Amino acid sequence: MANRAYLINSSSLTSNPAELERLRDQPGHVDGEVASSANRLLIPWFLCFRRGDLRPVHCNFMPLELPCTSLEQAVRNLEESLPVFEAIAGDAALARPYWELACARLRGLPLPYLSMDPTEVLQMGMLPPLAIAQHLVGALSGDLAAVPSLKALANYEDKAAPYPLEVLYAMPGGKKQDRRIWNASVLDGGFNTFVRWRKKAGTAEPALPPGLPDSLFGELYDVPDLLKAWLAKASPSAVGAELGLWPGETEQLQIDIYTRSDEDAAKLQAHAELRRQLEELASTRLQPWCQKHGFGWNGCVLSAPEWARN
Structure with a gap:
């Protein structure tokens, strides 16, 4: 198992990975994994959605609902989430760069719908199925009530302040504290520099917007x-x-x-x-x-x- 999770930008409104696989054979459909993570779930992804976005999906190891929504709504949701970033980071100045970068990356996505596929990471068994289901609902409340569930899903350590954003994007060397770098990594959106768009031959590939200014990365x-x-x-x-x-x-x-x-x-x-x-x-x-x-x-x-x- 790859133990990876994905944020997916798509031309079709679905949160079901099996349905996305089927749609890839249909002319006109396009989707791509615009952000990804390994062995962890990323907090900004959940803040793109609300509880009403959850839809039942096929899952082999538990009853599961995953969210999907329009990109426009996802951007609004994330833009409203700064207080949640601040509450989790415990420092408004530390939290803002993570939020600003995630919002900027999300605004630049080219396709009209957004979903996420965390099933491989959920199957790692860090939480029991009932707790997963409860926290998925809790994480999508859209307010500070989401914080405990977001921390549980991301395995966020309360006693370790996340590093500033610069540590993720400009400091490959040294020997960092494990819990601080983990907390920083799950506050980041994990957006991919390169996206492989899945589509049928002959379907046009979406055009990505110009790159972001360096200042957004710290x-x-x-x-x-x-x-x-x-x-x-x-x-x-x-x-x-x-x-x-x-x-x-x-x-x-x-x-x-x-x-x-x-x-x-x-x-x-x-x-x-x-x-x-x-x-x-x-x-x-x-x-x-x-x-x-x-x-x-x-x-x-x-x-x-x-x-x-x-």
Whole structure:
């Protein structure tokens, strides 16, 4: 079993995965998995729907109802859900970027209907069938009463604050706290960069809108590309650079630069232009971000780990 869940944009109003499979043989029908997750359910998906959107579907392991609605209504529902994001995150400033990004991604979908298929993840058995059914109804209340059910379905940990959105989209390195990164991941919409549209040959593929501005993905979204460009110019043979959070009494933000030898690391350490660029980035953007979110700043660390050596 793949243990994946999907948010589906479709030309047909149905929440039944079996019906979608049948419709794919019909001329004119199109659907695609516009967002996905592995081994978890994502909170923004549920906030697109209301209880009246639930419809019975065929399911082998429990009686199950899944929601479907128009994209227009889903957008309105999600736009009204900011208080729910804030209640779950426990911090309005932390919650807003997750909500803004999910709303922007949803508004850009091209087809008129929205549904979700969480059956593979539900079958993992994290909750008993009766609890699943109750929480599916509870999660679609459209108000703060949905919060306990949303947390249960997403396995959200109350005692761990989610990371800021930037940690998901700009910080591949480091060693993050498991529960904090889990909570951040289920507050995100999980929208796919590429969508494979399922349709009969000859049916036109929907046109996607232009990409979103980088600012919607957090204040530091462009930093990985900056580091890559600066490092390529300073030392084309260098392996790479990344932002990451590392453990400590206060978690520390750090730039890691990886080279192929200690000699290469020493040369980069002495590279005046790269040092100037990194110091300016730290003082104008990274350190203020750390202060805003309660992280420490550990500077830039150059190393030649075994996996990077020639």
